[in-house]
Amino acid sequence: MFGNIGFPELILLLAIALLVFGPKKLPEVGRSIGKAIREFRRTSEEIREKIEEEIELEELKEVEAETHPSSPPQEKPSSESQEKTEEVLPEVPPETPEETREDEEEKKVSG
Template identity: 65%
Template sequence: MFQGIGVPELILIFAIALLIFGPSKLPEVGRSLGKTIREFRRSTREIAEDLTADVEEVKKEVEEVRKNLKES
């Protein structure tokens, strides 16, 4: 995910965040960011699962139609 970000860049990002939010708010901001990322991943996983299930359902319907056409 962060292939282009090295240790120096992470330290710089942390220092800027520390300056912007201060040491007392930084843990709260980190927790909020973590929760947001987790929720985003969960949502995208659910969407992918729903799409996969829909594709499988359509495949089954196509196979049924093919069988019916062959029998006719």
Template identity: 50%
Template sequence: MNFFGIGLPEMILIMVIALLIFGPKKLPEIGRSVGKAIRSFQEASKEFENEFKREAQQLEESVKMKAQLEEGKPSQPIMTEETDTQKSQV
């Protein structure tokens, strides 16, 4: 078992030291608060990931729409005699 690069013997040593420092009554409270902090961090990271995916999808759709619009239009505007004379009058 390897948790954050810490093996089982090291984990047991850390738990014994924490038990000696905080005592048996405080240890469950600390565990709960650490668990809540980890849970909120996971929720925030999932929310960030979902927002990132949503923005990437919107950008992709925007690029597709722009490409479709460009395919339907000629690359340069077609000039007719009528538009040329209208420009010279202005």
């Protein structure tokens, strides 16, 4: 908006301010304008920082949601998948003769 003010325009603005406010009040008005500009810049910087923080938080939430889904869908194993699992598992080695005798004795006692 005021980015293209040159030296002649600045001199014209100062001359108008001198005529409107007078030589006694001009330094006081300049200080007031300077304080207002500093406060405006400080406030706009704080707002910009808060917006950036919020954007970063949203991005972190999105990344976290992508990497850690809340509850992945769980499939119930069907009879076909159980058969496949049984086929993939290695066979259990046969029992030793001692284990077989112990099992037979336990069956006789309990049965």
